[in-house]
Amino acid sequence: MDGGAIVASRPAVMVTNDDGIDAPGLRFLVDLLVASDRYRVFVCAPDSDNSGVSHSITWLRPLSARRAEITGATAFAVSGTPADCASLGISGKLFDGMIPDLVISGINIGSNCGYHTVYSGTVAGAREAFLYGVPSVAISYDWKAGKSNANDLKLAADACLPLINAVLNEIKAKTYPEDSFLNVDVPSDAVNHKGFKITKQGKYMARIGWERTHSHRPALETYQTSNMDVDSVSGYANNIPSHVENELLFKRVINRNNVVREEEEDVDHRVLQEGYITVTPITALSHTVSEDVSFFKEWLTHLAEHSSSSSL
Incomplete structure (x- = not known):
């Protein structure tokens, strides 16, 4: 097998984020993936900070994509949101027909647990790839203002590499689940984390x-x-x-002083604060609250009856 074929056989990993293509969290992650020499690495990320834009997309204007210099990776800075970047990056239009085996969104400055995933552009980048059938992982670091520094983001990337490798092994074996994507949060003390722990999304906010x-x-x-x-x-x-x-x-x-906290033991934010790297499988769908269905069925019945009597 020649060198070109060997390179082409490597899994393709695309990285995006919401902090922008120059953000150190993304750069450390990309550098680590390149240094592993196991993957073809691509980057399609916003050209400026897009934190907190949720799953917004650009519809009324074209996006510009300009090449960015990141050693060992093929990279583009895009004038769009994280969801835009994920969508463009997996479309086959930007990277000469390449569709990534895995999309990683991050590493974000600040955790994304509980209800905060609704606001998160980082999570949206992974969600967009998931919507189109591409396995994805969102990674965030529990940044502490005034305490955390750039090296902590590098340590967070190091801590997550075994998880990324394991995900790609499952994808290669065609055993990776297709019904969810992963939302990963790394604790503040990344180097002394207690390990990976599967959690469920809570209501922290x-x-x-x-x-x-x-x-x-x-x-x-x-x-x-x-x-x-x-x-x-x-x-x-x-x-x-x-x-x-x-x-x-x-x-x-x-x-x-007005933070919604969790009482359950296996929810993302609580486990993160205990020092674990939380791994939360989530979907793009909002689940129906079954306990409320019966209430609203009766409520609609009364509404229909009231509307009928009011029209007489």
């Missing part, structure tokens, strides 16, 4: 409110504004829009 502000700076920490690398924010101030007279500015704030 840090309630977010609003406060008046006089600054256009981001309210929450991102890879550009975190304490990881001062060089990464050198030109950030120049991109802040000027204040417009008579406008009211509001920023989102997390209410630490």
